[in-house]
Amino acid sequence: MAVELVSARVMAPIIGSSVYTWTSVIGITLLGLALGSWVGGILADRIKSERLLPLTFLVSAMTVAIIPILVSHTEFITNSSLGIAAINLFLSVYLFFLPAVCVGLIQPIILKKYADDFSKIGSMYGALSAAWSIGSVLGVFTTGFFFISTFGSKETMWLIAFVLLLTGSFHSKNDRLVLALFIISVLLGLAVFNFTQQENHNPRVLFETETNYYKVRVVDKYLLSFGDARILLLDFDSHTIETKKTSPWLYSELYPAFGYLKKEINNALFIGSGAYTLPKHIKNYYPDTVVNVVELDPKLERVAKDYFELNKYDIQTTIGDARITLEKDKKTYDLIVGDAYNSFISVPWYLLTKEWNEKVKSRLTPGGIYTIYFIGYLSGENNAFTKSAMRTFQETFPNFYIFSFSPSETGLGNIALVGINSSRTLDELELLEKLAGGRNSFLADRLVPTRNWPDNSRVLVLTDNFAPVEKLMAPVVKGYFQKHLAFINTI
Numbered sequence: 083m084a085v086e087l088v089s090a091r092v093m094a095p096i097i098g099s100s101v102y103t104w105t106s107v108i109g110i111t112l113l114g115l116a117l118g119s120w121v122g123g124i125l126a127d128r129i130k131s132e133r134l135l136p137l138t139f140l141v142s143a144m145t146v147a148i149i150p151i152l153v154s155h156t157e158f159i160t161n162s163s164l165g166i167a168a169i170n171l172f173l174s175v176y177l178f179f180l181p182a183v184c185v186g187l188i189q190p191i192i193l194k195k196y197a198d199d200f201s202k203i204g205s206m207y208g209a210l211s212a213a214w215s216i217g218s219v220l221g222v223f224t225t226g227f228f229f230i231s232t233f234g235s236k237e238t239m240w241l242i243a244f245v246l247l248l249t250g251s252f253h254s255k256n257d258r259l260v261l262a263l264f265i266i267s268v269l270l271g272l273a274v275f276n277f278t279q280q281e282n283h284n285p286r287v288l289f290e291t292e293t294n295y296y297k298v299r300v301v302d303k304y305l306l307s308f309g310d311a312r313i314l315l316l317d318f319d320s321h322t323i324e325t326k327k328t329s330p331w332l333y334s335e336l337y338p339a340f341g342y343l344k345k346e347i348n349n350a351l352f353i354g355s356g357a358y359t360l361p362k363h364i365k366n367y368y369p370d371t372v373v374n375v376v377e378l379d380p381k382l383e384r385v386a387k388d389y390f391e392l393n394k395y396d397i398q399t400t401i402g403d404a405r406i407t408l409e410k411d412k413k414t415y416d417l418i419v420g421d422a423y424n425s426f427i428s429v430p431w432y433l434l435t436k437e438w439n440e441k442v443k444s445r446l447t448p449g450g451i452y453t454i455y456f457i458g459y460l461s462g463e464n465n466a467f468t469k470s471a472m473r474t475f476q477e478t479f480p481n482f483y484i485f486s487f488s489p490s491e492t493g494l495g496n497i498a499l500v501g502i503n504s505s506r507t508l509d510e511l512e513l514l515e516k517l518a519g520g521r522n523s524f525l526a527d528r529l530v531p532t533r534n535w536p537d538n539s540r541v542l543v544l545t546d547n548f549a550p551v552e553k554l555m556a557p558v559v560k561g562y563f564q565k566h567l568a569f570i571n572t573i
Contacts, residue, residue, distance in 0.1 A: 118186020139250025354422030
């Protein structure tokens with residue numbers, strides 16, 4: 083179970099963390115354990131357990147230890163033309179199937195070794211299964227709550243391998259085998275150290291760590307479209323690109339539009355922080371606004387202070403899940419911004435549903451603004467996700483505006499929906515004039531007339547009960563995955 087938990091974290095920087103990731107990892111792990119148990123039972127009946135058991139632990143340890151090395155050589159799968167579900171499945175087979183088979187060998191061999199009285203086979207198997215389950219629980223808790231965020235996913239894999247080696251030595255009565263396992267453990271430790279040193283030798287990476295939620299990296303890099311940039315990467319996602327150059331294609335530049343839609347913005351709430359780019363823009367442009375942020379990962383605030391100048395701003399952060407926090411928070415806000423959709427692969431569907439939108443609306447002042455950003459196709463045959471997100475948003479906010487930050491009308495890009503908690507809104511032509519004559523005048527070109535938007539009456543409304551976001555996002559993933567992967571590989 084510990085290996086299974088870490089496996090999903092290992093996959094996240096390669097392919098993102100989605101329902102496809104967890105389905106593939108769990109399914110392949112269970113398949114491997116089943117095959118291992120079957121083969122282990124056959125071996126236990128043919129070979130003496132005293133010799134077989136320590137060797138089984140050794141083989142299991144080595145197959146687990148090699149996973150972090152295999153992770154660095156997955157391009158032949160990720161660069162293929164397969165769909166996202168197939169890529170997840172083949173990655174899981176490549177990385178985790180053999181270790182799962184080897185670990186699966188252990189239980190029937192232990193049973194064969196210690197169940198010497200057939201009349202008590204039921205109680206022996208029950209005790210073994212209980213011990214196996216308790217060990218799994220302890221492994222999951224220590225791994226999820228401590229090891230991953232303290233040491234990292236790869237280091238946790240090597241720690242599990244070391245524990246397997248150590249356990250194997252306890253089951254061996256052969257002094258030479260014990261010595262061999264010890265030597266292998268030392269060599270494994272040296273290999274881990276050298277591999278880690280080589281892996282982290284990248285002068286562009288200013289900071290790298292693994293939290294309970296993400297693999298976090300801060301990278302300085304020159305980008306052709308933006309010049310010198312500082313990038314925050316969360317797992318597979320380039321969440322934030324900060325640059326001194328204003329770009330018409332960055333959705334974070336939308337902030338001047340809020341002042342045209344509501345004269346007074348006294349307080350603002352941001353759901354999701356990243357590098358705090360959006361909250362900082364609001365604080366710079368509307369200096370008297372009280373800015374609050376709800377962020378799930380407590381370490382991101384520290385990263386933003388150390389590498390993205392957050393320490394220069396008076397911005398308050400609440401650590402917690404957005405839905406739970408908003409349920410407890412009875413305040414109302416002039417502006418609420420949803421920027422937690424940090425990936426085109428692992429979209430938090432529960433922050434897109436009608437029930438969530440209704441909750442947000444109840445926390446808005448009269449005339450308050452709710453804005454969400456996501457990646458999608460604005461039009462064409464692949465815009466099913468955009469249409470559902472739009473239809474769901476429109477159910478709660480019938481008065482809304484659309485901004486597209488895609489370089490083409492039908493291309494894939496960031497889309498912003500801006501809803502107004504009022505029956506009266508600014509006419510689009512009047513808003514267009516204000517945008518064209520104000521800060522970031524290119525926003526006038528980003529405004530999409532709602533009258534050009536097709537009828538959505540038959541489109542799926544996302545609810546807490548039914549929100550098949552991964553299925554709806556499939557064309558987006560297919561259209562954007564290889565391009566995004568190429569960008570990530572340059573970093």
